[in-house]
Amino acid sequence: MIEIDGSEGEGGGQILRSSLSLAICTQQPFRISNIRANRENPGLRRQHLTAVKAAAEICRAQVEGAELESRELTFRPSRLSAGDYSFDIGSAGSCTLVFQTVLPALLTAGGSSRVRIFGGTHNKGSPPFDFLSRSFLPLLGRMGAGVQLELARHGFYPRGGGEIRAQITPAAKLGSLVLTERGPLVRKYAESYVAAIPVHVAQRELQVIGRSLGIAPTDLLLRALPNDMGPGNAVTITLEHQHVTEVFTGFGEKRIRAETVAESAAEEALAYLTTSAPVDEHLADQLLLPMALGSGGCFVTRVLSAHLHSNAAVIGQFTGRKVAFAPVGNCMEVRVL
Numbered sequence: 001m002i003e004i005d006g007s008e009g010e011g012g013g014q015i016l017r018s019s020l021s022l023a024i025c026t027q028q029p030f031r032i033s034n035i036r037a038n039r040e041n042p043g044l045r046r047q048h049l050t051a052v053k054a055a056a057e058i059c060r061a062q063v064e065g066a067e068l069e070s071r072e073l074t075f076r077p078s079r080l081s082a083g084d085y086s087f088d089i090g091s092a093g094s095c096t097l098v099f100q101t102v103l104p105a106l107l108t109a110g111g112s113s114r115v116r117i118f119g120g121t122h123n124k125g126s127p128p129f130d131f132l133s134r135s136f137l138p139l140l141g142r143m144g145a146g147v148q149l150e151l152a153r154h155g156f157y158p159r160g161g162g163e164i165r166a167q168i169t170p171a172a173k174l175g176s177l178v179l180t181e182r183g184p185l186v187r188k189y190a191e192s193y194v195a196a197i198p199v200h201v202a203q204r205e206l207q208v209i210g211r212s213l214g215i216a217p218t219d220l221l222l223r224a225l226p227n228d229m230g231p232g233n234a235v236t237i238t239l240e241h242q243h244v245t246e247v248f249t250g251f252g253e254k255r256i257r258a259e260t261v262a263e264s265a266a267e268e269a270l271a272y273l274t275t276s277a278p279v280d281e282h283l284a285d286q287l288l289l290p291m292a293l294g295s296g297g298c299f300v301t302r303v304l305s306a307h308l309h310s311n312a313a314v315i316g317q318f319t320g321r322k323v324a325f326a327p328v329g330n331c332m333e334v335r336v337l
Contacts, residue, residue, distance in 0.1 A: 002030040002317055006071075009310030011038025013048050017101045018289060018311050020055040020075060022318035024105035025293055029076040030318075036071075043069040047093025047119065051101040054087045054117075058102055058109075082111035082170075089119030092160035094126035099149075099164060104289050106168045107145050113168045120155045121162035122193065122234040124251040127282060129164060130191075130236045131247040136286050138245065139179070143294055144171035154195065154225055156232025157251075174294025177287065180333070181300075182278035183242025189219035190237045195230030201258045205235045205250070208262035213237065213269060235262055237269045244278045277302040277331040284308050284334060291336040292321050298335040300328055308334070 002023075006015050013036055023030050036042045044052065049068055052075070056063045059080045065073040087098055095117040106113045122128045127136070129151045137147050146169030155162020190209040192202035199222065206220040225232075233252030238245060250265035252258070272280045277300050279287070284301040288311045291297050301308075304325065312323035315336075324335045 002028055004030055004032040004314065004317070005034055006032050007034035007037035009313060010306035012036055013097070014285070014307045015310050015314060016048060016073070017051055017097060018314045019318070020051060020101050021104040021289060022314060023075055024055060024059045024077045024080055025108050026318050027077055028318060029074070031072070031074045033072045035073060043071045044073070045093065046091045047089050047097055050087055050089045050093065050119070051098045054085070054098055054102050055105070058083070058085060058105060080105055080109050082106065082109035082113045084114045086116040087118070089117070089160070092120040092123065092155060092157040094123045095119045095121050095155065095162060095164045096127050096129060096132055099132070099166060100127070100286065103147070103168065104293055107170050107174065107290070108293065109170055112170070115166045115168065116163065118161075118163050120157055120160050121151060121164060122154060122156055122232065122251065124157065124253070127286070128234065128236065128247070128249050130238070131249065131282065134238060134245050135247050135283055139177060139287065140290055143174045143177050143290060145169070145174060145290070146171070154193065154229045154232065156195065156230060156234070159230070159232070161229065174290055176295035176297035177291055177299065178297050179244060179278050179299040182244050182276070185239065185241055187219070187240040188213060188215055188238065189221060190215055190235065191221045191223050192235045193223045193225055193233065195225035195232045196227040197231055197233045197252065199224060201233055201252065204258040205262035208259050209235065209237060209266050212263070212266035233261070235265055237265050239269060239272070241278065246272060246280050246283060248272070272302055275302045275331055276329065281305045285311060288312060288315060288323065288336065292319055296321070296336040298333055300331050300333050302331055304332055304334070
């Protein structure tokens with residue numbers, strides 16, 4: 001039984017999600033204590049509980065402690081099964097984080113799977129759908145995985161009601177990933193999504209981003225969604241380079257000016273562009289698990305986050321694989337050995 005301390009490292013839900021994925025892939029049980037100990041509301045929230053139940057369903061696991069606000073959990077995986085799955089968070093909790101929990105495991109299943117998840121698709125503190133579809137999944141495809149992801153309906157906090165759908169085709173074994181250069185910039189564009197929010201909010205956000213990043217007016221895209229999907233607002237900045245695409249996001253909130261939302265996203269994009277690193281902070285977090293389950297490899301990133309260090313530690317406990325770090329100019333090389 002692998003023992004995990006959920007208060008180590010970033011002390012959030014990433015430790016739990018990575019443990020669930022790796023437990024299924026390696027068929028090793030684990031016990032985690034102090035779940036999300038470093039968060040304002042510790043313990044299992046709805047999206048974390050849905051991730052636990054989803055992980056249990058795809059491998060018929062025995063689970064103890066799968067309750068809202070639980071701070072301890074025991075998970076004993078059994079045989080993984082491909083199939084058609086549907087998971088409903090029942091709130092605006094993140095669809096994408098639940099998806100990222102089951103995806104690594106289903107990539108090792110004996111056949112193709114279809115997955116539907118209901119909840120939030122654009123949530124603060126979670127990778128939005130656009131990030132997965134444009135940035136993360138193309139790199140998985142480069143490693144040999146076949147994943148088609150569809151956004152059926154947008155979902156924003158606090159209403160939720162979004163839906164994503166995925167078709168997952170496993171590879172016999174994921175190949176290695178080497179990503180040390182981003183290559184020349186091919187295209188940059190920004191989008192502002194608004195649902196039951198005044199259109200001028202999106203217009204103001206796009207004006208700020210256009211000025212900050214020098215994006216042409218034709219690449220400032222206003223996405224007005226049906227009112228029944230809102231209220232909600234998110235802005236995305238997509239930077240397509242030859243070898244990698246990065247997506248930066250800002251989320252509208254009550255009493256936060258549109259300009260502030262846009263400036264925050266633009267600052268992240270500018271910080272990325274000021275270095276030569278192909279991989280930014282959030283993409284680096286997500287790449288470790290598939291690389292560790294596959295043939296390893298390396299990438300260069302702008303910054304090492306607490307999430308990345310937590311993932312590296314959990315990977316070591318379940319697989320024995322090591323993650324090494326080395327400075328490369330003003331960036332860091334991450335190598336999965």
